[in-house]
Amino acid sequence: MSSYGHNPAKAKATLTVHPILPALILGGIGAIVAVVPLENALAPWAVLGLLSGYSISGST
């Protein structure tokens, strides 16, 4: 704690999302799309795009 009553460690503590989490969520959506028959046959294409886009997020 600083002399101003401000804790720098706490101030810097922001909510972060681990890079694996979005992949798991998107992969889960992909699995649902693969298993559950959908009325809209176009939905899987958007999921396919999301997965392929996030898969190379580690590169520039």
Added chain:
Amino acid sequence: MLSSVWRRRTIWFGLGLLTGALLTGMILGVFGELVSPLPSELRSRLAVVVGILLAFVEFIGWSEHLPQRRQLVQATIISRPPSAGALQFGFEMGTGYRTYSPSSSPLIAGIGVILIGGMVPGLLAGAGFAGGRTLVPLLRPVGARPTRWDDQMLRWSWLVSAICTTGCVATILAVIL
């Protein structure tokens, strides 16, 4: 990895990504329309076989040897006005023309669009691709320790790619079945 310059221009970067990815999706869709006279069953089987082969290449760690441009967006773009630079940066990255691809997933998606998709699926996949890439500046911590996030991404990129590639193959199967 995205610099803080681009993170602050996420909207322009995302718009550029969307434009570039839609352009690529449209071009793939045109190729899809060109091969559409081929028997549907043949195209479907080919898409599954190629998808599984590309996933195998991914899992044995050879995906970096797959065809790709292997060229970064030029650093001179940074000197342009911030919004124009971010827009161009996103556009070039969105087209896939200037990027490194550590995963087979974009190829699986692209070949899927050509073989069993078409124009509308191509545009949808393009929009999704832009959304997936925009997740990085949205999720990467803004104020705190962005380098830690980068380190985590580098450390776990193999798993991220593996999950996404598995999902891509499953999605291709969902389209066919």
